[in-house]
Amino acid sequence: MSGERAMCELEFGNGKAREPSVGGRWQASWYERLVQPCLVELLGSTLFIFIGCLSVIENGMDTGVLQPALAHGLALGLVIATLGNISGGHFNPAVSLAAMLIGGLNLVMLLPYWVSQLLGGLLGAALAKVVSPKERFWNASGAAFVTVQEQGQVAGALVAEIILTMLLALAVCMGAINEKTKGPLAPFSIGFAVTVGILAGGTVSGGCMNPARAFGPAVVAGHWDFHWIYWLGPLLGGLLVGLLIR
Template sequence: VDMCDSDFGNGKMKEPSEAGRACTSWYEQLVQPCLLELLGSALFIFIGCMSVIENVPDMGLLQPALAHGLALSLIISTLGNISGGHFNPAVSLAAMLSGGLTLMMLLPYWICQLLGGLLGAALAKVVSPEERFWNATGAAFVTVQKQGQVMGALVAEIILTMLTLAVGLGTTTNEKTTFSPTPFCVGLSVTMAILAGGAVSGACMNPARAFGPAVMANYWGFHWIYWLGPLLASLLVGLLFRFVTGDGKTHLILKGQ
């Protein structure tokens, strides 16, 4: 029985009406992807925050790196076929610029991702011992403490985000380089980026991951880096795919068939 059929519960099975199919299509194309972006963002950021709050000092960056990478791999594997598995405003912007997301869906995706970030960070705060939560500043990004660190952190965020975006888009959007284990590749790139750049910028690469913990801990020191860096990276990767590395269907010039 169609979910939008008003004659529900009459005991008869029938073919969905055109209106029913249209209603289902509207839900599946517009509402469901947004809801799953919210859910996926919340799960990813909850796990990410918990890995920082509960991090064993002797583990250094390894525990957060593995937790973020493995969580993202699993969540993309589960939800990616429905929403695209973005869970990051920077990914959505790059996908839109490279033709993988409509402009109409960009703002709803951003809103759901930020709400998911808030929800995930709030859940991490609720389940964490208060002392551990505040010792870790709620998993907010505190790596940059002085003005002299800003440029290095910003450049690191741009480069690391470009790497993860290029992996994600290169294994999904470009027909010449499409690779089936995309979730594994993206998760591995996030793990590698955190291990490589965590000590420089924190390796956020995701405004939603920065925003939720910043609200929960009320910590806004150099917060703008974690918006500007990833969004600039999105613009650069989008241009790169449109003009250089994309296939003929993606290029804005020299288009293929």
């Protein structure tokens, strides 16, 4: 009887932690390295873009770009501070591009990150539409970027998006990735970069700096006018920062 009991304890354990098997370690490692970061990028992008879109939809006429600037910056800083240790806290395809170029992200993960961020942008914009009064939603064009109305504004908006995204990507790469310069205040610095970018460029380009932030509202509201600016500008900005630091 005692022998059978000993065999049972050996086989099923007696409540104490046991050394995981090789297969268990591999499965945990696979999930933590590949799946979990993408899920976090999806979640973080959803939260960030939901708050950002809602701040535009509910923005009062007397506050200008101040409310969206503060909401975007504070939301991004908060999400990075809480989730950044798992995925790096990109929540932006342009930032992921810069991070990959300087060695902060494996090339294999770049496309999965982009897909997760774009899906997060779509979910965030859709949730903002669900909780917003229909009249406010459409008055704000669903929080899609409508700053550029004519061809003459394109060059200025494109240059603004490149420069503003460079500032954001620099804050991420130097504050959170570079071993010599990174520090604990990186989430706040990155959030400030977004706030400053919207305050400075809100009336020029909208201060997007993030293709995922542009993509979600564009799909939900069906507004695609000059949408390419918010892909080309941020991605060029991220590319330039990546090449500069590399």
